[in-house]
Amino acid sequence: MATLKELAALVGGKVVGDEQLEVTRVAPLGAARPGDVTFVASPKHLAGLKGTQASAVILFPGADSGPLPAIVCDNPYLAFAKVLTHLQVRRPAPRGILPGAQVAGSAQLAADVTIHPGCVVGERVCVGAGTILYPNVVIYDDVVIGDDCTLHAGVIVREGCRIGHRVILQPGAIIGSDGFGFAPDGERYxxxxxxxxxxIEDDVEIGSATCVDRAALGVTRIRRGVKIDNLVQIAHNVVVGEDTVIVAQVGIAGSTEIGRHCTFGGQSGTAGHLKIGDHVTVGGRGAVAGHVQSKKIISGTPAIDHQDWLKASLVFAKLPELRREINRLKRQLDELTDKMKES
Amino acid sequence: MATLKELAALVGGKVVGDEQLEVTRVAPLGAARPGDVTFVASPKHLAGLKGTQASAVILFPGADSGPLPAIVCDNPYLAFAKVLTHLQVRRPAPRGILPGAQVAGSAQLAADVTIHPGCVVGERVCVGAGTILYPNVVIYDDVVIGDDCTLHAGVIVREGCRIGHRVILQPGAIIGSDGFGFAPDGERYxxxxxxxxxxIEDDVEIGSATCVDRAALGVTRIRRGVKIDNLVQIAHNVVVGEDTVIVAQVGIAGSTEIGRHCTFGGQSGTAGHLKIGDHVTVGGRGAVAGHVQSKKIISGTPAIDHQDWLKASLVFAKLPELRREINRLKRQLDELTDKMKES
Amino acid sequence: MATLKELAALVGGKVVGDEQLEVTRVAPLGAARPGDVTFVASPKHLAGLKGTQASAVILFPGADSGPLPAIVCDNPYLAFAKVLTHLQVRRPAPRGILPGAQVAGSAQLAADVTIHPGCVVGERVCVGAGTILYPNVVIYDDVVIGDDCTLHAGVIVREGCRIGHRVILQPGAIIGSDGFGFAPDGERYxxxxxxxxxxIEDDVEIGSATCVDRAALGVTRIRRGVKIDNLVQIAHNVVVGEDTVIVAQVGIAGSTEIGRHCTFGGQSGTAGHLKIGDHVTVGGRGAVAGHVQSKKIISGTPAIDHQDWLKASLVFAKLPELRREINRLKRQLDELTDKMKES
Structure with missing residues (x-):
């Protein structure tokens, strides 16, 4: 529970209405009930405020909340995330090594870690302060994990990998499996x-069943602030730059280097050994086949400029018609040519 | 082992030949041996009956099984599935909580559950009658699981999720991992x-390493009878309607609502916030970019009418030829225009 | 540590320079330090030798290593892999059944296996000599595993499956989950x-979170020497031929038979019930929709000849221009036709 005044301070906003009003939960416009704070991040949802049962609203500047108390701030979506975190997220109290966890004698664990049952922690592993390993996490030998990390159930981190602070690994994420490398030996491999x-650097989140392969030689590197969704494949020796976002089921092939603050849409992918600049956006399902300069927006298989792809896709759907048109032109032209000859 | 009479009763069919004949196993035409029952679901496989060693056959009406005893029924493929289940599937007897499983004191387990070694069951979890948790399943706190469910090894169900009756989760399925949601905060997230x-409602099956993300606020919902294959991504706040089938490696983006009895071919996907009607079929690899009305069949990236896509794809392969044709026409036309000017 | 003489013998090469020189590690040109051996597999990287700090180089015949001692051999990339294996890979000594592993009484384990904590090994399972099960591996009943296999953490092998010798299963690989098969029963399944x-036959490697489904009836078969990357879906009753390579996120649909020594690029896929010959190459993202003859190279959705696809893709990007060109031709032609009529 928090007052609007407290929440406004948290998000750098201004209260319009009763500052001492207390709210307990965040809820979307339609589902909100008395005691809840809701949010409107854009003018197109403003009309929904009329019917809401919420007790207060987080709102963008210049909007009219009517009689409803409001927290007005420049970035209501970010404010919503911060208020939701403040009201409804509690990090569980540290519980130490729980019965049924197996921790090697040479492992160094901070005092306030939580290691759930079924976890297996290898030799010489270091785990930082406040980090939680949910059940059945496996940490191979010589892994280093920073402070305040959350490793969900079934996560596997293989030998020698290094994980920064405040890293979140969703259930079943696999870090450090072998890269896919084989030398042809006649017909065999x-x-x-x-x-x-x-x-993996600080503040990274990695999704469920996502695989980040270890380098052949050297390091596969996921830089600070990268967010990766579920079922993504990051191959060996890839580098992903700061604050890049990779949506579900993307595949990044070996040795490709991705710049900072890029966005990869769902099911997109890249070939190997590419350089991709900063602030690049790859549309969903896009397949990047060559190097990409910073700030490009690309789509398609192989990926081309996004606007060009959109236009070409519209014509694609009309290809049969286009072919008929060409055939008509051909007939018309041949007739005309014949007539010319006659005359 | 069962007699043809018993099996005919099971599938609503009629025996042609020896009703008391006993069969023990189901096998395809080519692999069947004496004592087996085989099946022919369509006329094109009828010729294969000649060489079979099977002792009996499940057959569609009007077909001639020759001397072979037959069970004739309207839906031989369904009958095959029912007979196979009857003859060859035995649910293991309940075994209780096996040594090496960790069950929280506040969990409520029906008397005849089976909880295998390595399972970790959280606080206040409810598990219904006849449900089996294979080894190393992790159930976070406050999860409810219905009766007669099968959770295969390595399945993870995160906090607060609800699972109906007769649900099957294949190995490594991940239910309730965090949805992929971040608010931009300057250049960071x-x-x-x-x-x-x-x-997850009753009679759902979910494949290996498939991820169903928890809602940001509210519920991600998989309705009764939905069947999902392996390595599928279901994002937060998605709704999948009754009896919809989703083949392997499909990705459904956030907040999309799918109707009932749809079919998604392998590696297809949808953008987020879409409404997809009932009885929609998305072809393999199709990428749905907009709302879809009921009963549509669509394919391609972005998905268009399936027949249109098939025709356009044929022309696509001939695009270089088409371009040459256009250039030829252009030359021919220019020559003609020049001639006209001369004359 | 090894002398160049020893390593040359290992790879079938010839030493140029000091045969008794000892090296301890393999490193790429740029990262190598004194005491390392580096490698140059093609003329285009030869210039990089100038600045290297490596003490020796593995080199192709006819190349000049300057003053640097060299091992000259026909296949430097293969030699690199062999030298790296020799110098830097040690199989851990066998440790038996470690505390916290659960092995059924009827399981038959060779004397020198290693079964890590959290593993659960079912009834009548056989595990061959030298095989390692990393933590939290689950082996269902009646599985047979050969000699010198490595099953990484979290691997699951379901009932009755058979695994050959020297098989490597990366973390979270799932073998033998149910195939995706349902018979329509009215609107339900x-x-x-x-x-x-x-x-799975000998010398196969299977990637992280890759799923190989059990057959409906019969066998899903992965033949000798097959290499499969991460997050791949192999459906029920598929056969993958010897030495075929399948890159990440590929999906092979049910009952498709793939020949020997094929290559599937990342995110490619096939429809079901197809026959794909030997030495077929499917480009990244290619979607195989029909049978494929041996030695074909194909790409696209649906897949066509790779060269045809490349050319068609170039035209695709120019489709809006092509349509404008057609419209221009049409206008020009109509004008000409009108003029003809007038004259």
Missing amino acids: FKIPQVGIVE | FKIPQVGIVE | FKIPQVGIVE
């Missing part, structure tokens, strides 16, 4: 040992 | 807490 | 029991 590691 | 849940 | 198995 000889495994190239993958002796590198994965390094 | 602020995590939007995902405080909703997942609700 | 009736589950077809999946009573077949998966058979």
Whole structure:
């Protein structure tokens, strides 16, 4: 529970109406009930305020909340996230090593970690303060994990990988599995040992069943603030730049380097050994086949300029018609040519 | 083992030949041996009956099984599935909480559950009668699981999610991981807490390593009878309607609502916030970019009418030829225009 | 540590320079330090030798290593893999059944296996000599696993599946989950029991979170030497031929048979019930919709000849221009036709 005054201070906003009003929960316009604070981030949803049962609203500047108390701020969506975090997220109190967890004698665990049952923590592993390992997490030998991390159930981190602070690994994320490397030996393949590691920097989140492969030699690197969704494949020796966002089921092939603050839409992908600049956006399902300069927006297979792709896709749907048109032109032209000859 | 008479009763069919004949196993035409019952669901496979060693056949009406005893019924494929289930599937006897499982004191388990070693069951979890948790399943706090469910090894269900009756979760399925939601905060991203849940209704099956994300606020809902294959991504706040089938590696983006009895082909996907009607079919690899009316069949990226896509794809392969044709026409036309000017 | 002489013998190469020189590690040109051996597999990287700090180089025949001692051999990339394996890969010593592993009484384990904590091994399971099960691996009843296999953490192998020798399963790989089979029963679906198995032959490697479904009836078969990357879906009753390589996020639909020594690029896929010959290459993101003859190289959705696809894709990007060109031609032609009529 918090007063509007407290919440306004939290989000850098201004209260319009009763500052001492207390709210307990955040809820969307339609689902909100008395005691809830709701939010309107854009003018198009403003009309929905009329019927809401919410007790207060987080609102963009210049909007009229009517009789409803409001917190007015420049970025209501961000404010919504902060208020929701403040009101409804509690990090569980540290519980130490719980029965049924197996921690190697040489592992160094901060005093206030929580290691749930079924976890297996290898030799010489370091786990920082406040970090939680949910049940059945497996940490191989020589892994380093920073402070205040959350490793959800079933996460696996293989040998020697390094994880920064405040990193969140959703259930079943797999860090440091072998890269996919084989040297042809006649018709057969000889495994190239993958002796590198994965390094995940601070404030990264990685989705469920997402795989980040260890480098063949050297490091696969996920830089500060990167957010990766579920079922994504990050191959060996990839580098993902700061604050880049990768949506579900994307595949980044080996040794590709992605700049900072890029966005990869769902099910997109890249070939290997590419350089992708900063602030690049790859549309959903886009397949990047070559290097990409900063700030480009691209789509398609292979990916081209997004606007060009949109226009070409519209014509694609009309290809049969276009072909008929060409055939008509051809007939018309041939007739005309014949007539010319006759005359 | 069962007699043809018993099996005919089971599937609503009629025996042609020896009703008391006993069969023990179901096998396809080519692999069947004496004692097996095989099946022919369509006329095109009828010729295969000649060489079969099967002792009996499940057959569609009007077909001639020759000397082979037959069970004739309207839906031989369904009958095959029912007979196979009857002859060869035995649900293991309940075994209780096995050594090496960790069940919280406040969890409420029906008497005849089976909880295998390595399972971790959280506080206030309810598990219904006859449900089996295979090894290393993790159930977070406050989850409710119905009767006669099967949760295969390594399944993870996060806090507060609800699962109906007769639900099957294949190995490594992940239910209730955080949805992928972040509010931009300058160049960085602020995590939007995902405080909703997942609700899975009765008779749903979910494939291996498939992820169903919890709602940001509210509920991600998988309705009765939905069947989802492996490695599928269901994002936060999605609703999947009754009896919809989703094949492997499909991705459904956030807040999209899918109607009942739809079919999504393998590796297809949808953008977010879409409404997709009932009985919609999305072809394999199709990418749905807009709302879809009921009964549409669509394919392509972005998805268009399936027949239109098929025709356009044929022309696509001939695009270089088409361009040459256009250039030829252009030359021919220019020559003609020149001639006209001369004359 | 090894001398160049020893390493040359290992790879079938010839030493140029000091045979007794000892190296301890393999490193790429740029990262190598004194004591390392580096490698140059093609002329285009030869210039990089100038600045390297490596003590020796693995080199292709006819290249000049300057003053640097070299191992000259026909296949430097393969030699690199072999030297890296020799210098830097040690299989851990066998440790038996570690505390916290649960092995059924009827399981038959070779003397020198290693079964880590959290593993659950079912009834009548056989595990061969030298095989390692990392933590939290689950082996259902009646599974057979050969010698010298490595099953990484969280791997699940369901009932009755068979795994050959020297098989590597990366973390979270799922073998033998139910195939996706349902018989329509009015508007609902009736589950077809999946009573077949998966058979994985010798020297196969399977990636993280990759799923290989058990056959409905019979066997899903992964033949000798197949290499499969992460997050791949292999559906029920598929056969993958010897030495075929399948890159990440590929989906092979049910009952498709793939020949030997094929290559599937990332995110590609096939429809079901197809026959794909030997030495077929499917480009990244390619969607195979029909049977494919041996040695074909195909790409696109649906997949066509790779060169045709490349050319058509170039024209695709110019489709709006092409349509404008057609419209211009049409106008020009209509004008000409009108003029003809007038004259």
